[in-house]
Amino acid sequence: MKNKLILFLGLFLASSVVVLAQSDDISPARKQAIDSLALEKVKDLSKYIAIIGSKDTQFSEANRVMDRAEELFAPGAEMGVSSINSNEIAYYKVRRYFERLMALNYDRVNITWYDIQYISDLERQPDGRYVGVITIFQRFEGTSIETGMNYKDTTKKDITIYVEKKQTQIAGRTIEFWDVMLGDVRVTETSA
Amino acid sequence: MRFTLIIFAIFIASISIVSAQGIGSGGTIKDDGRFAASTKQLNQFFRRFNGEESPTDGNTRFYPGDSLYHNNALRQGFLQILFDNQTSSISRDLKDQFTKNVLSEVYPQYLNFHRVGWYSEVQAEFTFKGKRESATLILKIQPEGLGYEWVIDAVSFPPFKNLFNKPVGEEKDFLHPLSHELGFMNLRRAFQDSKVPEAFTGSTFHPDYLTLFLYEMKQNNIKFITVNDVKFHFFQIDGWYFEVSQFNRPGFNTGWLISNLVKLNPGDKETIEKYIYDQK
Numbered sequence: 001m002k003n004k005l006i007l008f009l010g011l012f013l014a015s016s017v018v019v020l021a022q023s024d025d026i027s028p029a030r031k032q033a034i035d036s037l038a039l040e041k042v043k044d045l046s047k048y049i050a051i052i053g054s055k056d057t058q059f060s061e062a063n064r065v066m067d068r069a070e071e072l073f074a075p076g077a078e079m080g081v082s083s084i085n086s087n088e089i090a091y092y093k094v095r096r097y098f099e100r101l102m103a104l105n106y107d108r109v110n111i112t113w114y115d116i117q118y119i120s121d122l123e124r125q126p127d128g129r130y131v132g133v134i135t136i137f138q139r140f141e142g143t144s145i146e147t148g149m150n151y152k153d154t155t156k157k158d159i160t161i162y163v164e165k166k167q168t169q170i171a172g173r174t175i176e177f178w179d180v181m182l183g184d185v186r187v188t189e190t191s192a
Numbered sequence: 193m194r195f196t197l198i199i200f201a202i203f204i205a206s207i208s209i210v211s212a213q214g215i216g217s218g219g220t221i222k223d224d225g226r227f228a229a230s231t232k233q234l235n236q237f238f239r240r241f242n243g244e245e246s247p248t249d250g251n252t253r254f255y256p257g258d259s260l261y262h263n264n265a266l267r268q269g270f271l272q273i274l275f276d277n278q279t280s281s282i283s284r285d286l287k288d289q290f291t292k293n294v295l296s297e298v299y300p301q302y303l304n305f306h307r308v309g310w311y312s313e314v315q316a317e318f319t320f321k322g323k324r325e326s327a328t329l330i331l332k333i334q335p336e337g338l339g340y341e342w343v344i345d346a347v348s349f350p351p352f353k354n355l356f357n358k359p360v361g362e363e364k365d366f367l368h369p370l371s372h373e374l375g376f377m378n379l380r381r382a383f384q385d386s387k388v389p390e391a392f393t394g395s396t397f398h399p400d401y402l403t404l405f406l407y408e409m410k411q412n413n414i415k416f417i418t419v420n421d422v423k424f425h426f427f428q429i430d431g432w433y434f435e436v437s438q439f440n441r442p443g444f445n446t447g448w449l450i451s452n453l454v455k456l457n458p459g460d461k462e463t464i465e466k467y468i469y470d471q472k
Binding site for chain 2: 028031084087088089090091112113114115116118120121123124125126127128130133135137139156158188190191
């Protein structure tokens with residue numbers, strides 16, 4: 001009887017680890033769903049950047065959009081920016097980066113995106129959260145009517161995404177879901 | 193071989209007809225194929241090397257069980273575009289030998305993100321006692337907690353280079369072999385009279401520059417400024433070493449590419465690692 005009890009307990013413990021491991025693993029189908037969610041967030045960021053960078057956007061509206069954009073990011077996220085002429089990376093807090101974007105002295109700012117992106121595998125970090133990187137390419141065009149200055153560049157943006165399983169209560173039931181936050185962004189000017 | 197050519201003919205043709213599935217449907221620019229061809233992340237280098245993604249744009253990830261997962265013909269095509277074909281002087285013959293080795297029917301070899309045998313070399317700028325200095329950091333992946341992390345394995349920092357120059361031969365001072373009978377009162381020679389106290393250390397003594405570096409950082413003598421360059425060193429393929437660097441330039445041969453390839457003879461691995469780690 002005692003042996004049977006030990007065997008039963010052993011089997012029970014073994015199966016609960018499997019259930020736990022399965023629930024923490026990300027299947028290819030789940031990964032695809034997470035990729036879509038992450039791309040949605042990046043898409044939102046792109047829209048916000050275009051609004052913030054546009055001279056037509058009122059100051060108060062730009063500030064409101066900056067708040068929304070900031071909410072996409074995990075606390076402490078930074079933008080690391082480098083140019084063709086210098087490999088040195090300049091670091092800006094996300095908010096500061098947006099403020100610099102808003103302060104650009106162009107009458108017309110046009111920000112567009114290439115139809116190509118790359119989404120890395122998700123790797124688990126020590127705290128159990130998953131991390132990935134989405135790469136996109138952005139084209140910036142700024143025109144100043146007064147000086148006739150026209151600036152263009154194409155940048156590669158490598159955007160960190162953090163993926164975490166969270167729980168919420170809906171009508172008394174606990175629902176589990178995967179949440180995506182944006183993290184550090186590396187901005188590299190390309191020669192394209 | 194014919195299958196490889198067909199796959200890559202489709203790849204090249206499809207580059208120009210990739211449908212717009214980018215970030216914003218309204219304001220998107222059509223890629224002329226350069227960004228699709230570029231090995232945009234090191235993750236993509238792994239996937240291409242192993243044959244784990246679609247050849248057009250990498251949007252489809254192949255998993256075990258998929259028909260093209262680790263497919264030899266797919267890998268052959270990818271391997272051709274994973275070399276820096278513009279500036280590096282890797283001979284055609286060496287590339288062919290490497291490709292043949294990697295794609296062997298009996299013993300195909302793959303890269304593994306979590307396995308040892310690869311690491312990163314990072315050039316970073318610091319200020320040391322107010323002066324700007326470059327440092328080379330060696331980082332490697334290790335398991336930690338529920339996942340993995342990059343850790344600093346070693347540092348090479350020029351200001352530390354000549355800090356420890358252990359004299360040899362007649363110039364080397366020492367504590368005579370009966371010092372213990374005097375209760376080591378002659379330690380004064382090492383710690384007070386000598387300008388090279390390292391002369392009194394054992395024959396296996398090697399300064400730990402990373403500890404020294406972290407100590408100076410904790411003393412606020414070293415401050416981080418920026419990262420200048422990153423590259424990767426791979427020893428995961430039996431009998432071979434290769435280096436992967438990032439190429440940001442016009443054209444189709446861009447991104448993370450093999451910039452150096454060496455066929456290893458016995459003892460070569462240790463020599464190369466010694467050179468990379470630069471701990472002398």
